[in-house]
């Protein structure tokens with residue numbers, strides 16, 4: 001059923017939306033300059049690129065669910081390191097990990113949504129899927145901004161992490177055996 | 182069978198996830214809290230310094246040892262209490278930092294004499310908790326109770342009781358650990374010069390070890406909040422508050438809202454009531470309930486609203502209006518014990534954004550010049566577009582004891598809470614504006630409080646405190662190697 005995918009991925013993007021845009025501002029306080037930002041984002045994308053192939057192939061065999069779960073819980077753990085980062089070197093390492101996890105999520109998400117939809121109504125369902133997921137993420141960014149202004153950036157990181165951790169449980173509900181549907 | 186196995190796996194995964202995540206979460210918080218311990222800053226987080234070493238002396242011997250070791254290794258020493266001073270008074274780069282907060286035992290309460298002897302890392306809150314059951318209360322302390330006795334002595338603080346000047350009036354004696362490692366008694370009869378130098382001496386003459394303080398009765402007050410035109414306030418103070426025995430505590434607030442900036446004024450007075458009064462609790466149970474110590478409530482709520490008014494003018498207006506309504510409704514005739522009135526909420530003020538900060542300043546203005554000062558201040562706040570968040574006013578009577586006295590005549594003390602950006606420009610802007618406000622105070626024969634930022638110029642500190650030069654000279658006599666060091670001394674003594 002698409003339901004658990006929608007819920008878990010919406011929640012995931014809510015958690016990420018809370019944290020990610022502000023992670024960048026936070027980095028500038030760790031003392032990065034623009035070239036270092038460039039490197040950090042390059043590393044993220046390149047490390048993603050390197051594992052996309054592999055993730056796609058493996059997920060055909062072992063299923064998408066475990067990759068989604070690894071991404072979600074893995075990111076929840078990584079967010080816990082944000083409040084204690086002190087150097088740009090640590091940022092690079094984290095970007096590599098986030099890149100790998102991001103690839104797992106992107107490829108598996110697309111594949112699983114495809115698995116669960118078919119022929120005629122596929123576009124409609126995917127449209128609706130993205131509607132919910134984007135809505136949550138947009139909302140999260142706004143909420144995140146306000147919360148940081150009023151509380152502290154560390155609280156957002158912890159909050160985002162907890163949301164991600166929770167969203168992992170919804171992934172567990174996804175039943176991948178297609179014949180059930 | 183298959184289902185059972187799956188179910189089992191699910192449980193295992195869940196359990197594992199919770200354990201791993203829980204542990205990681207705890208670890209992250211732990212590291213976050215303890216990280217970079219050697220980087221010492223005050224509550225405003227302006228100008229932190231990395232110290233050489235932190236000594237948390239629980240025992241006197243450890244403190245003596247630390248002072249002697251610093252002397253041998255030719256290291257500077259800085260001393261910190263609750264670190265609420267805001268000009269780096271409590272720390273210094275590459276120094277041995279004595280964190281006094283664990284040197285915090287209550288040594289002796291003398292109920293008959295109404296005195297208490299405490300180690301200097303004790304906070305007012307600890308003392309209140311300890312003496313409240315004995316029906317006793319503190320004579321002079323700040324408007325809240327989070328500070329240490331040592332830090333308070335070193336700033337010679339003052340509070341809301343208009344019968345008293347600064348803390349020094351209520352200190353009987355203390356012991357001092359000097360730069361040479363020796364410990365001496367200091368009081369009005371013994372080493373009396375140091376009595377006035379150390380109290381208000383910002384830790385520059387040695388480590389205050391234990392202190393004997395005078396206490397008073399935990400009286401029952403009834404509070405009253407009234408509106409007043411700020412121009413009438415000086416007269417009101419002289420006639421109704423100063424030397425008026427039944428006034429226990431008194432303070433006022435000036436609006437910091439854009440609409441009524443430094444115009445609207447409310448004052449709250451706590452007057453003593455005796456057993457005969459019909460508002461006095463009639464039975465033992467009511468009395469017990471009344472004197473039981475309050476804990477701060479609604480921290481998160483207040484933090485949120487305060488956060489809003491930090492950012493938005495509409496929120497400032499809203500909060501001010503709400504506050505006044507609440508005061509008018511609730512505090513009108515509220516019966517409260519002295520101890521409870523002397524522990525107002527403060528936690529909600531804690532703020533640690535990475536881009537801006539809340540700072541305090543205080544100006545002591547001769548009562549007669551209050552109106553002029555307020556008018557001048559309003560102009561500066563508007564012209565310089567300062568984010569003024571809160572203004573309280575207290576009466577501080579003239580006092581002579583203490584080397585660096587701040588009230589040479591009867592004064593009204595204005596406490597200003599500003600929010601400003603932590604960027605270099607933000608700090609430079611605040612510094613410039615501060616110097617303007619200080620000038621305004623000096624012109625009116627007033628002073629500023631030394632315990633906050635080091636923004637005032639060399640010239641200004643010398644005008645405000647003409648004895649500062651000889652204060653620094655005495656410092657060199659007692660501590661020729663400048664063993665005890667802090668940012669305040671470094672900024673102004675050279």
Ligand SMILES: Cc1cc2nc3c(=O)[nH]c(=O)nc-3n(C[C@H](O)[C@H](O)[C@H](O)COP(=O)(O)OP(=O)(O)OC[C@H]3O[C@@H](n4cnc5c(N)ncnc54)[C@H](O)[C@@H]3O)c2cc1C
Pocket residue numbers: 224259260261262263264265266267270271272281301302322323324325327328329330331332333335336337338339340382383384385387388389390527530541632667
């Ligand atoms: C929110 C807030 C409200 C305040 N309200 C008031 C008020 O109502 N009235 C008022 O007068 N002040 C007020 N202050 C200022 C405050 O009282 C002083 O800054 C005071 O010194 C803080 O005490 P502390 O324990 O934090 O000392 P710290 O800031 O840690 O230290 C202050 C000074 O004392 C020295 N010191 C500390 N312990 C010892 C020791 N054992 N021996 C020798 N030296 C020592 C330090 O080296 C430093 O120079 C307020 C400050 C804040 C932030």
